Amino acid sequence: MMKLYWSPRTRSFSALWLMEETGQPYERVLTDLAAGAQRTPEYLAINPMGKVPALSDGEATLAEAAAICAYVAERYPEARLAPPLGDPLRAKYLYWLFFAPGCVEPAMVQVATKVEMPSVAAGWGEASRVFDVLDKALEKGPWILGETFSAADIAIGSGLNFAVKLFKMVPSRPSFDRYLAACSARPAFQRASVIAAG
């Protein structure tokens, strides 16, 4: 059985949501960040960055929320969390899956810290462009790929939910409101929210 290393009220939320979407049994391993559980040699062997979430699946271990999304979607194809190999939708699926940690996450941190970066040097350009691009992509919906829900929605939806709803660091827009309402209507999202609240 897969083991998910997590901690309440953290970026573990997306991995919880993901595992709940699979419908597969998994073990949750509560990782007490305040007590430094993420810095033990045993934990660092799973995630050398000493952060949650992380996942182990037999001998396989990995971390980084978006990588966990990709891995689990591939391991449980019956959960239909990724367009199959050869499907043209896969291009945009991968694009948005990488866009979450590559652009949304640093844009959120930039908004929260107000640290200015030259937009040409910063890989995510600038926060306003990131949220404009998301706004346009989510205009039609209901999901980031259109009609098909995928693990990319878990990566994008979790980030946007943090930025817009939970921490209110990014002003909402009609497309964000509609998208986040669709995300939070999913039973798996709701179960993950209860678990993540601790």
Ligand SMILES: N[C@@H](CCC(=O)N[C@@H](CS)C(=O)NCC(=O)O)C(=O)O
């Ligand atoms: N890039 C990582 C970020 C994970 C992360 O920042 N986790 C935080 C909690 S939100 C953490 O574990 N912090 C504990 C620490 O740094 O000691 C991912 O996307 O999974």
